[in-house]
Amino acid sequence: MTRRALVTGAGGFIGGHLVTYLQAQGWWVRGADLRLPEFRATTADDFVVGDLRDPEVCRRACDGVTEVYALAADMGGMGFISKDPATILRNNALINLHTVEAARLAGAQRYFLASSACIYPEYAQTTPDVRPLREDDAFPAGPQDSYGWEKLMAERLCVYYAEQYGLDVRIARYHNVYGPYGTWDGGREKAPAALCRKVAEAPPGGEVEIWGDGRQTRSFCYVDDCVEGTYRLMRSDHAEPVNIGSDRLVTIDELAALVMTAAGRDDLRLRHVAGPQGVRGRNSDNTLVRQVLGWTPDIPLEEGLAVTYRWIAGEVAAARGAAAHATPA
Ligand code: NAD
Ligand code: GDD
CATH class of the missing domain: 3.40.50.720 (NAD(P)-binding Rossmann-like Domain)
Structure with a gap:
């Protein structure tokens, strides 16, 4: 069947x-x-x-x-x-x-x-x-x-x-x-996609806004x-x-630094602003998943962010191109 x-x-x-x-x-x-x-x-x-x-x-x-x-x-x-x-x-x-x-x-x-x-x-x-x-x-x-x-x-x-x-x-x-093909703007995007977009959109020497003090942690x-x-x-x-989930805990500032590295941008500064922050820290204990599946997520964050950044930078460039060619009303 x-x-x-x-x-x-x-x-x-x-x-x-x-x-x-x-x-x-x-x-x-x-x-x-x-x-x-x-x-x-x-x-x-x-x-x-x-x-x-x-x-x-x-x-x-x-x-x-x-x-x-x-x-x-x-x-x-x-x-x-x-x-x-x-x-x-x-x-x-x-x-x-x-x-x-x-x-x-x-x-x-x-x-x-x-x-x-x-x-x-x-x-x-x-x-x-x-x-x-x-x-x-x-x-x-x-x-x-x-x-x-x-x-x-x-x-x-x-x-x-x-x-x-x-x-x-x-x-x-x-x-x-x-990862690629996920929401990257409009309000539903999560931190990795949001930071990829903000880095891709930042002008030379510009700033990247981070909600909160950037010391809150997550795994991705x-x-x-x-x-x-x-x-x-x-x-x-x-x-x-x-x-x-991954069990590699990073701060949101560290996540932003990894995105900037993936983008080859060392000209940007972080600016901490007010925004919804959720829990202060969150990580996955992978003992059970290792036990029941004999497997755990292992794709390095650097590798995943490189692919994700490339895709989002392409989307940002395409959106800019479309805006530049839009006929004024
Ligand atoms: P997503 O928003 O990209 O996909 C969810 C899809 O559900 C959307 O395409 C949306 O149109 C559809 N949907 C919403 N309301 C619907 C309705 N009434 N009828 C039919 N379709 C409807 O989200 P995702 O990141 O792909 O998440 C997939 C699942 O994983 C969700 O259940 C989410 O809660 C869960 N999840 C995701 C994450 C994450 O980090 N992405 C983390 C924890 C749990
Ligand atoms: N989204 C977003 N955008 N978050 C930002 C930004 C930004 O520009 N700047 C800093 N952050 C911070 C948030 O304030 C939060 O502290 C942290 O990055 C992570 O935010 P999100 O990625 O938006 O969500 P989350 O990790 O709190 O929760 C997400 O993951 C859950 C599962 O682990 C959500 O997507 C939940 O829906 C999901 O279930």
């Missing part, structure tokens, strides 16, 4: 990469999203353009597939998830409630949920030299924002579908994923590692949540 997978959120960043990865493993893949991918044509064998908050769209998307990868979400970096908490929780809860039910009704055998490091409690992330987060740090619960609370609820939803209906679930907690996972980890997890028999 043909291996048929649905990737929701296939018009987005990780979903777009996952479609290609699954096809390379021999899967027939249907994508579903509000929109087709923005930055390149989809390679999906089939694509449902529709709103997954609607159960009927979820039904059409899940029809005839054996596995579902649930990545669709109303999401973004700190500039986005720090606003409109009710809308974010409502949209994402509706997407997840209807997608898992449609997968069950369609008889899908295995279900993947893209959860997030944002489910971890704020109280465990208060210093830059934060202890890496282990999967069992999730409780007592205390996520930072409505996006994190909804992801935690979606995780529990999967656990209950497994318990009550025998749905075979896999849950990954992604830690800040970056390259998208190729993210999709490989996702697939490895789906092929494993581990039904509990697992971190998929």
